Amino acid sequence: MIKKNYDLVVIGGGSAGMAGAIEARKLGIQDILIIEKNDYLGGILNQCVHNGFGLTEFKEELTGPEFMTRLSDQVKELKIDYVLNTTVTSLLPDKTIYASNQEGFYIIKAKSVLVTTGCYERNAGAIMLPGDRPSGVVTAGTAQLYLNIYGYLVGKRVFILGSGDIGLIMARRLTLEGAKVLGVAELCPYSNGLNRNIVQCLEDFHIPLYLSHTVSDVDGYDGILHGITISQVDEHNQIIPGTEKKYECDTLLLSVGLIPNSPLLRDAGVKLSRNKGAIVNERYETSIPGVFSAGNVLHVHDLVDLVTKESRLVAHFIKEYLDGKESAQDKYLDVIASDGVGYVLPHKVSLNNTHDVTFKFRVRKPIKDLNVIFLDKDSEIKKIFKPVLIPSEMTEITLTSEELKKFKNNITVKVEKKI
Amino acid sequence: MKELVCITCPRGCRLKVDEKMNVTGNFCPRGKIYAVNELTHPVRVVTSTVKLTGSIYPRVSVKTKDPIPKDKIFNVMDEINKVTLKCPVHIGDIAIKNVLGLGVDIVVTKNINK
Secondary structure, three states: OOOOEEEEEEEOOOHHHHHHHHHHHHOOOOOEEEEOOOOOOOHHHHHOOOEEEOOOOOOOOEEHHHHHHHHHHHHHHOOOEEEOOOEEEEEOOOOEEEEEEOOEEEEEEEEEEEEOOOEEEOOOOOOOOOOOOOEOEEEHHHHHHHHHOOOOOOOOEEEEEOOOHHHHHHHHHHHHOOOEEEEEEEOOOOOOOOHHHHHHHHHHHOOOEEEOEEEEEEEOOOOEOOEEEEEEEOOOOOEOOOOOEEEEOOEEEEOOOEEEOOHHHHHHOOOEOOOOOEOOEOOOEOOOOOEEEOHHHOOOOOOHHHHHHHHHHHHHHHHHHHOOOOOOOOOEEEEEEOOOEEEEEOOEEEOOOOOOEEEEEEEOOOEEEEEEEEEEOOEEEEEEEEEEEOOOOOEEEEEOHHHHOOOOOEEEEEEEEOO | OEEEEOOOOOOOOEEEEOOOOOEEOOOOHHHHHHHHHHHHOOEEOOEEEEEEEOOOOOEEEEEEOOOEEHHHHHHHHHHHOOOEEEOOEOOOOEEEOOHHHOOOOEEEOOOEOO
């Protein structure tokens, strides 16, 4: 039963949505509705049958389904309303939500909205994969869905492009189920997956990792994948002629990155950042007051434990918003990702802010013995030494409210080799 | 001196182990346990799926309740692939008791009721 009015509507019942709703209820927000498009809560964790989840959230090592069950059990215990098989078709700037399911079409008025719609995979078109477009070229997450939920092995001889964690996890999973994984090619001169996955997914099974390599041709002239060619690339990612290696294979898995699933926000008029997530202030509030965003739709996280942590934090800001503590007319300092920094969150910090703010960022390339420097335009405010940072691991640095008061123009974040 | 990457958690500490099995580079005590295990008798948790009947979902996820010897992974997979469970299934249900006499159960990791 869907009501007409809610204090908080959470769009997306994955780990971010559930964690946000649970925290919001614990903070005393009464009328909460979670809207989920699938016929189960938990989102992508349903198909992540491997373990390694929950070490910070629950202080034990869980598989994906176990982790999401902990959350969905809490949603049920706290009697938080949720609807399954229901799609949000529009979010309007006044926080009206259009949703539909088999029973009908709903117009819901929300006082606040938390958008936790996750992310989707980059595909062959998105990376301009050369060659043919036969069947047998699939994203790693799709192969994971087929195998772990429906029990179909996508192929017997598999090559993987991209060393993202899902690709590495699938290399092991496909090997365990009897497929031959021929190798993993990574464009960068370093792996984009967690170190532990290089060890336990590739090295354990003697699967070669070809760094600075990419797929330079896909052979599928008759609509069926027959094989691929990989080539080495130079420092400008240009293919080096004469380095081609051919592989006969029936499957090419793509593990080449994730993109925030943000069209709902875009169509609502929310300003998006270059990475397709919403531009948010230090309260994780988007350019529409009362519309908040967290989890992988905001920026792609390394670990689900970081997703739930972020979402629980955002629940506190939602509570403050509903209590009327925020002022929508705040002036902001822009947060700027400068030398060596890919992106920084939040994107702006209110001049009225009185709290400590944790900045989340990724470096563009692996870097050792470095300083992370926070500047007010050109003048240095804070410098933190780090022994090593890599792009596949998000870094968090907290600035106190006192430190934040020193910024007058903007907050610029850069990394610099320590001299 | 041996160098290892700890796989206990996503942090992935780079460990160094000397001839006397002294471990350095570990952020937490689990790193020490991992390093010693890895160099004496490496173990892994295996996660997979088994067939499920009577459900709209044809597979349910399972894991080894504790880590098993690394060289037994494929033997354990052969056993996992022989099993068919019947819906409903719940987290912790035993799919295989004491698999291959290793002293470890294969347990269900998902609730499926329909």
